[in-house]
Structures are given as structure tokens and as C-alpha cells.
Amino acid sequence: MSLEEQTSTEYGSWERPSAFYNKYIKWVIYGLIVVFVVWSMWDIRISFARFVAGIDAAVDLVQNMVPPELTPRKRELLVEGLVESINMSIVATVIGILISLPVGFLAAENLMPSSVYYASRGVISISRSFHELIVAIVAVKAVGFGPLAGVIALSFKTIGFFGKLLAEELEDIDSGQLDAIRAVGGSRFQVLLYGVLPQVLPRIVGLSIYRWDINIRHSTVVGIVGAGGIGVTLLNSFQKYDYDFSLTIILAIVAIVLVGEAVSAIVRRRVQ
Amino acid sequence: MLTVSDLHKTYETGDEALGGVSMEVSGNEIVAIVGPSGAGKSTLIRCINRLTEPTAGEVWLDDTEITGLDTAELRKARRDMGMIFQEFNLVERLTVMENVLSGRLGYTSNWKALRRKFAGEDVQRAYEILDRVGLGGYDNSRADELSGGQRQRVGIARAVIQRPKILLVDEPTSSLDPETSRSVMELLTDIATDDDIPVLINIHEIDLAIDYADRIVGLSDGEIVFEGPPEALDEEGRDVIYRGGESRVGRAAPDETTDSLTTEKRE
Amino acid sequence: MAAESDDREWRRFSPTQRALRALGVGLAVAAFVVSWRALDINYEYAATAPRETYDLLSRMYPPDLGYVTEILPPLIETIHISILGTAFAVLISLPIAFLAAENTSPNRATYYLGKFIVSFTRSVNVIIWALIFVVLFGSGALAGVLAIAVRSIGFTAKLIAEGIEEIDHGQVEAIRATGASPFQVLMYAIAPQIKPAFVGVSTYRWDINVRASTIIGFVGAGGIGVALTTSINSFAWDNVLTILIAILGVVVFSEVFSAYMRRKVR
Numbered sequence: 001m002s003l004e005e006q007t008s009t010e011y012g013s014w015e016r017p018s019a020f021y022n023k024y025i026k027w028v029i030y031g032l033i034v035v036f037v038v039w040s041m042w043d044i045r046i047s048f049a050r051f052v053a054g055i056d057a058a059v060d061l062v063q064n065m066v067p068p069e070l071t072p073r074k075r076e077l078l079v080e081g082l083v084e085s086i087n088m089s090i091v092a093t094v095i096g097i098l099i100s101l102p103v104g105f106l107a108a109e110n111l112m113p114s115s116v117y118y119a120s121r122g123v124i125s126i127s128r129s130f131h132e133l134i135v136a137i138v139a140v141k142a143v144g145f146g147p148l149a150g151v152i153a154l155s156f157k158t159i160g161f162f163g164k165l166l167a168e169e170l171e172d173i174d175s176g177q178l179d180a181i182r183a184v185g186g187s188r189f190q191v192l193l194y195g196v197l198p199q200v201l202p203r204i205v206g207l208s209i210y211r212w213d214i215n216i217r218h219s220t221v222v223g224i225v226g227a228g229g230i231g232v233t234l235l236n237s238f239q240k241y242d243y244d245f246s247l248t249i250i251l252a253i254v255a256i257v258l259v260g261e262a263v264s265a266i267v268r269r270r271v272q
Numbered sequence: 273m274l275t276v277s278d279l280h281k282t283y284e285t286g287d288e289a290l291g292g293v294s295m296e297v298s299g300n301e302i303v304a305i306v307g308p309s310g311a312g313k314s315t316l317i318r319c320i321n322r323l324t325e326p327t328a329g330e331v332w333l334d335d336t337e338i339t340g341l342d343t344a345e346l347r348k349a350r351r352d353m354g355m356i357f358q359e360f361n362l363v364e365r366l367t368v369m370e371n372v373l374s375g376r377l378g379y380t381s382n383w384k385a386l387r388r389k390f391a392g393e394d395v396q397r398a399y400e401i402l403d404r405v406g407l408g409g410y411d412n413s414r415a416d417e418l419s420g421g422q423r424q425r426v427g428i429a430r431a432v433i434q435r436p437k438i439l440l441v442d443e444p445t446s447s448l449d450p451e452t453s454r455s456v457m458e459l460l461t462d463i464a465t466d467d468d469i470p471v472l473i474n475i476h477e478i479d480l481a482i483d484y485a486d487r488i489v490g491l492s493d494g495e496i497v498f499e500g501p502p503e504a505l506d507e508e509g510r511d512v513i514y515r516g517g518e519s520r521v522g523r524a525a526p527d528e529t530t531d532s533l534t535t536e537k538r539e
Numbered sequence: 540m541a542a543e544s545d546d547r548e549w550r551r552f553s554p555t556q557r558a559l560r561a562l563g564v565g566l567a568v569a570a571f572v573v574s575w576r577a578l579d580i581n582y583e584y585a586a587t588a589p590r591e592t593y594d595l596l597s598r599m600y601p602p603d604l605g606y607v608t609e610i611l612p613p614l615i616e617t618i619h620i621s622i623l624g625t626a627f628a629v630l631i632s633l634p635i636a637f638l639a640a641e642n643t644s645p646n647r648a649t650y651y652l653g654k655f656i657v658s659f660t661r662s663v664n665v666i667i668w669a670l671i672f673v674v675l676f677g678s679g680a681l682a683g684v685l686a687i688a689v690r691s692i693g694f695t696a697k698l699i700a701e702g703i704e705e706i707d708h709g710q711v712e713a714i715r716a717t718g719a720s721p722f723q724v725l726m727y728a729i730a731p732q733i734k735p736a737f738v739g740v741s742t743y744r745w746d747i748n749v750r751a752s753t754i755i756g757f758v759g760a761g762g763i764g765v766a767l768t769t770s771i772n773s774f775a776w777d778n779v780l781t782i783l784i785a786i787l788g789v790v791v792f793s794e795v796f797s798a799y800m801r802r803k804v805r
Contacts, residue, residue: 017367254659
């Protein structure tokens, strides 16, 4: 077989086998990618001149932003916004998890009939597919400006995240332990309490804290569509061309996000 | 001809791996470096093509002083030294052919290497060498699809296609089963004869060394403690290499002797 | 002995464990209550929220399918933004990844510089980057592309750097021993080893960026978000539902495609 192959390919020439069917198709695909990127650039009108103009503007902006401003009045606004964001993140995490506990159980394939399973998976997919700001902007229209809309948006996003991971966790549990509880005559509820919960509780705690960390991040930006928190303050500062305050806010947000990440990492390590 | 003179290597940790090694390798001889682990066998091989930088001493390949070269010159000099590794060190995600042809990188421009355009002559030789090491027809297999023995053969092909003036072989058989080990050793001796190049093998299986080498160099604690043909490696020689010169025959009871003999066999 | 075993009690947790658990739960409840009160949410709003939401949904349905032709261009623009943004991010993050990988960074200073770029770009949300770039480049998709690109650098560079840190040094050494140039070592020994990580990270990030590029339009950085804001502000709820369904479709497609690519390149 090897001999035949070698005589059919020209001795002294060798071509790397392609991941595609042959090299022509490979080049066509590469060509298409290039065409697509060029089309994208043209569509978006990216040009050198615009870049240069942008760089000039960037110098202006940086000069406007530095040094970051923090007068007492501004500090009050900043603290108010940050506190509101954190409060939103806490409330939304608790509400979101309370709702996603049943959703997660209903979406576990091994515990539920398939109709319930698909319905719950549908809810989870929708929650996961939409960006938190889309949910927030719709929530703002439904219940008006303010933190309530933010809480609704974050809670809704929490359902998709937490429900999915909880369901996966439940699908991985050891069914032998459930059988054992059933074998001693345990009721459905007792099976849940003694067979299922002990297996997933540590993960639930860990995931809750992880989700809280994510919700802190999101709570700092949903305000940009009017759903409360520091994002409102940030958007206002941009609209008033108050860029040195904008920089203060952004730095504060970065600080809060990093602290949240660190705290969540430490707590999760201790819990697990 | 490879000449090593008074080679020293002290690692940053302060461990002295080589304490002044001098030796010559020439013609088409197979030289086996044997010794207990930690004796500096690998360090010696790696200092020759300067994958490990020696602290002092000289390495000469024909008229070139390897130890005195700058980076660009060293790269050129490395083309003349084929290296074969214990863990094969094939680029796992590339094809067998690419692995073999990578032995010609030193003769190929960056741009051509990028497009995998090797000289027709190189490609032809690659096919021939693959046939020679028994891997004809495997050219388009990915390296990670091969067995250990096959991978080592690709490793050998990659070194041979360099048309080296010497082969440096670092523990070629420790990742292989005994049978495959022998066939790899046979392949290496064949190459030495056919291509008329010397082979410097560092090996810890002493039986393989005795069976295949023309000359044995015993290394212990970074120094050469034995040098001679395989026939000369008697009990005393082994004691010198593996026990720092303490003769167990002289001091141990007879039953103890047989005991340590079996231990050695296993090694 | 017998008496002792009679009142022997069994408890799931030791007293300290119980106290700690109670404390944890108590803290969570307290945090919730305090936060809820501090938010000062108008209960009337909260009470009417379900009705308002239902009202909204009923006005959304049925979606206006005729609107599809109008949202096609912004939808395509959204995809363009996500692809270009990801492409720029990946290009820029390659050198940064080599800085942020311990085994390829030239020295400690460059290593920490790499780490700093990674964590800084990651900590600022894409919408904030969009706000900044809209100020710089005016509203439009260019600002969106840059926002997506800058925001993604940290993520892609971090994961590629991890891929670089995991490479097998033996393969690099073997190629170096043949007399290959540094560039050839990069192409033959390093590139093949990080290729799976590279493709995986790029497509995974693209998947995330498709979602992100649906919202940067809220601050004027182009894409379907602009159309969505317009429809919402003009209370064209049937259009809003059409847009939401379109977004759902694109997001699901990108998720499937990126999963396929990651399976294919191994």
C-alpha cells in the first residue's frame, strides 16, 4: 500500500495533508474568510483617517480625565451609586437563587420526566441567551427606572446560570445513594433530603458565591440603561462631559470588581 | 571527529554534574556512556550541542570549537549534530513527514519553512529514510498516532536527514520495551556503518551497551572512571562505575555477592 | 454505662459547626434584608411589576415579521462587529500572551506588564469600553469593534498564555537541536502545540462577543442594539419581540458553531 501511495505522489514532492478535503477547498475557504473580513471592514467603515482622528480625541480625553476628580459632593454620588449596586447584587443573588433552585431540579434529566425537563431547559436557555443589558432595558420599560429593574434583570440572568449548573450537578449525582434511601422506604421528599441534597449542597454554596461575584460586575453596568446602581452615575458623567469624574467611577468599579473576585475566590476555597 | 576536553558543568543550584570530562569519538564507532543515574550522562550529551551550557572546557567537532560559537554560528554547527531523545520529543501535532523534514530546518529559509516548502531533494530523502527506518507509508500520520517504537524511529529519521557528522543519543531505549529497544539499537548501529558517522549513546541498560557498543565509557559523579572495549568491562570495571571503586568481591560474603549481582541484572 | 448510653444524643453537626452554619445563613438573610430596605424600592411598582410585564408581553405578541427585512442590516453589522472585534483581540493578545506566560516572558517586568494588561482589560465591562470609544470615534460600529476588541484582550491573552505555559519543552528543544532559527522554532515547535488552545479560545470568545455586540448599540456603538433601543423608545413592542427572536437565533448559531470548532481542532 505504501509503495503505491508513493508512486502516485511524485517522489520528491510532498504536501501537508489538509484539514479540509483538498488544498483547493482550503484556499477557497481562506479566500472567503479574507473577503468576509474585508467586507466587515468596509461595512463598518474602518479607515486610517478615523483611527487618527480617534487617537487625537484620545489624547484630549485622557487630558480631560486625568487627574480623576473626587470632590465631597462627587464622593457622595460615587458611594451612593456603589452601595446601590452592591445592594442590588445581594438582593438579586438571593432572589435569583431561590427561583433557580426549583428550576434547576426541574431541569435535571435524571430526576424529572422529559416534558418538564425540556420546559425548564427552555427557560434556562432563554435566560442565558440574552445579555444582561437587554433584560435590563426591557425590565426598565416594564417597571420604570431604578434599582427594581436592575434586581429583576440580574435575578433573571441568575436563573439561567445557576439553574444550568445546578441541573448539571444533579445529573452527575450518584444514583446508588438515592436507591439506598428508597430501599429503606423513604418518601420522595426524604429521598431529596437524604439522597440528593447532601451531594449537591457544597456546590450550591460555592456557586451562589460565584454568582454573587458575577452579579456585582453586572450591577455596575445595568445602570447604563437606567436600571439603577453606579452605572447611572457613570452614564450621567459621560453625558455631562464630566470625564474626570468618569475616570474616578471607572477606577472605583474596577476596584470593586477585583475585590469581589478576590473575596469570592477566598470564600469558595474555604467552603469546598 | 568529536573532541571533548576538560568539560565542566555546575548548575545554578550548585550541583556539579561534570567535573572535567575529556574524550574523543571518531570514525564510525558506537560509544556508549554508562553510569548510575545522576552521574552526569545526560548533561554530558547535552553540553556537546549546548542545549545545556557547559561552565568550562572545550568541545570540538572537526575544526570547529562548539563552545566558542555565538548563537548564529551555534545554530549552523547544530546542523552537523543529530540528536535523539529519550522521550522522542516529536512535535506531536505535526505529521511524521513534517517531523522528519524539520531536521532540514537549518538549511531552509524561514519563509519556505512557514509554507512547508522543502527542497525536492530533502523530501525525496525523507521518503527514503522513512522506508529505511521501516515507516514507509506513515508520512501523513500524525506523530501522536504512533507507538513508542515508531516515534523513536521518526526521531532517528529526523536526526539522520540532517546528514550529521555525529549522532548524539540520549537514553534512546528507556521509554521502550526490551524488544523494541534492541531493534532501535540495531538501527542505530546500521546507521553508523552505512552513513559512516560516529554515534555517542548515553544508556543505562548495560547489557545493551555491551552488545552494541564498540567502546564503553563509564561515568560516575561527573568523571570518567572507565574506558575500554565491552570485553574489558569485567566485574571490577562495573564496581568502579556503579560503586565508586569499592569491590564487593573483596569485602562481602558470597551469598551477598549473588544478591547484588541480581540487582545489577535488573538494572 | 447503661444510663449514659440512654441519654446519648446524636447530632448532625458539632455545636461550633451549627453555630457557624447558623451564622452563615443569618448573615445572608441580614444582608438581603438590609440591601432590600436600602434599595428603597417602591412597593407599588414592585406589586404592579407582574401585571406590567404581562401587559408588555401581550403587546409584544405576535412579533412583527415584516420588520425582519429592516433588522437584517443591523443584524449583519452585529456579526461583523463580533468577528472583527474578536479578530483584533486575538491578534493583539498573541504578543501579550507571550509576555504573560511565565516560560516565554523575557523578564519579570514584562511578565507583570502582561498580567496587568490582562486583568485591567478584563475588569472593565464592554459597555463601559463602548462609552469611552464612542467619545473617541463617534457613534457607530467602529467604536463597537474596538470596545469588543479591548475587552476581549485580557480573556484571550490569559487563556493563550496558559496554553503556552503548558507546552512540552522537549519538543522545542528537539527542533532547536536541529539548528533551526528562533522563528522556525516558533513555527514548528511552539505554534503546533498552542494551536488547539488558540482556536478554542478564539471561537469561544467569539461566541461571547456575539452576545456582547447585541448590546453595545445601547450607547451608540452600532449593531442590533441601536435598532432595539429605537423600537423600545417608540414602544414598537412587536418589533422588539422580532429583534429578540433574531438575537436568540444568532446567539444559538454562534454557540453551536463555536462548540463544533472546538471539537474539530484538537
